Amino acid sequence: MLLWIIIGIIVLFRFKLYSNIMFIVARFKIGNCIVFGKKRKGKDLLFQNVILKRRKEYFSTITYGYKWSKITLDEISLHPNTYDDLINNTVEKSDKKPKREKRDIYISDGGNYLPSQYRKILEKSYPSTPLYYSLSGHLYDSNVHVNYNGSFTRVWDKLREQADYYFRALVTVKMPFALYTKVRYYEEPQAAEDNVLPFKKSMVNGGEVRAAKRQYNATYGNIKDMWVRIPKRKIKYDTRAFEKYSLLKNH
Numbered sequence: 001m002l003l004w005i006i007i008g009i010i011v012l013f014r015f016k017l018y019s020n021i022m023f024i025v026a027r028f029k030i031g032n033c034i035v036f037g038k039k040r041k042g043k044d045l046l047f048q049n050v051i052l053k054r055r056k057e058y059f060s061t062i063t064y065g066y067k068w069s070k071i072t073l074d075e076i077s078l079h080p081n082t083y084d085d086l087i088n089n090t091v092e093k094s095d096k097k098p099k100r101e102k103r104d105i106y107i108s109d110g111g112n113y114l115p116s117q118y119r120k121i122l123e124k125s126y127p128s129t130p131l132y133y134s135l136s137g138h139l140y141d142s143n144v145h146v147n148y149n150g151s152f153t154r155v156w157d158k159l160r161e162q163a164d165y166y167f168r169a170l171v172t173v174k175m176p177f178a179l180y181t182k183v184r185y186y187e188e189p190q191a192a193e194d195n196v197l198p199f200k201k202s203m204v205n206g207g208e209v210r211a212a213k214r215q216y217n218a219t220y221g222n223i224k225d226m227w228v229r230i231p232k233r234k235i236k237y238d239t240r241a242f243e244k245y246s247l248l249k250n251h
Contacts, residue, residue: 020226024167024185025053028104028145031164032133035147035183036111036154036192042172042181043147044237047106049181049230060106061113065236071105073113076144077128078135086131100140108237111148114156122156130158152193166192170225178231187221198223 027033028050035043044064051064058064059071078094085091107113114122122129133144148155152166166186173180186192199216201209 017227017229021049021053021228023226024183024228025050027165027185028054028143030143032136032143032162033145033165033167034155034160034163034192035145035167035169036150036152037169039149040172041169042179042183043149043169044108044239045172045179045181045230045235046167046169046183046228047108047145047147048235048237049228051106052230052234057103058106059100059103060108062108062237062241064106069099069103073107073126073129076105076107076132077126078132078139079128082127082131096139100142102141104142105136105144107144107146109148110146110156110159111150111154114146114148114159116153116156116160119156119158122158130156130162133159134162152189152195161189163189168192168195177233178229179235180227180229182225182227185222185224185226187223191220191223196220196223198225 024046035046037043047060048064051058051066055066057067057069059069061071061073063070081091081094114126132139136142136144144159146155146159146163152168153160166189168184168186170182170184172182184198186196199213203212203216
């Protein structure tokens with residue numbers, strides 16, 4: 001009997017992990033997602049997990065393996081158009097890129113490439129990127145996702161304010177054959193910025209839990225903590241890319 005109970009617990013645990021990652025994948029499919037958090041908490045791991053589960057061709061600034069194509073930030077553009085052209089009705093049609101159709105873009109380490117404190121420089125360097133970010137669903141039936149290290153406001157606000165879903169990477173636990181990452185999901189940007197905790201029954205005095213939960217969700221949106229799992233052998237991205245390819249010389 002004890003053995004069957006243990007087996008049942010394991011099955012339920014694995015099913016919950018599967019349900020969690022599929023919930024996350026569903027959000028990546030339908031909207032622009034932002035993943036943020038402190039260093040080494042699992043931001044790129046979440047990207048890797050989503051890409052693994054989707055098994056679709058994609059573009060990204062670094063490789064996560066599988067069906068990858070490289071893209072640079074200056075290519076995420078509708079040059080020469082910006083929001084000014086939409087406002088002033090001076091839009092110039094640019095060439096459609098068929099390979100972008102239904103293929104999402106993943107930007108890793110956006111806090112270094114698109115830091116909010118350098119907004120003026122970003123507006124000069126990538127004037128059309130926010131427009132592409134906003135309209136990628138209309139133009140290519142695709143989304144643009146960004147991850148970055150640091151606080152919620154670390155990345156360029158012209159992108160952050162147009163995202164649809166937000167994930168805070170909380171912690172990653174290493175086990176012999178897999179890594180487990182805990183993430184917090186937010187629907188509303190203000191709740192993500194304020195690091196609002198998920199609703200708990202203990203937050204309510206009395207029996208009006210359902211009413212309190214509805215009011216909580218109306219104020220902060222849906223917030224939930226989830227664990228996800230990825231086998232180590234499925235991880236394809238380079239965790240030391242800046243050392244090997246970008247900033248340091250190896251003698």
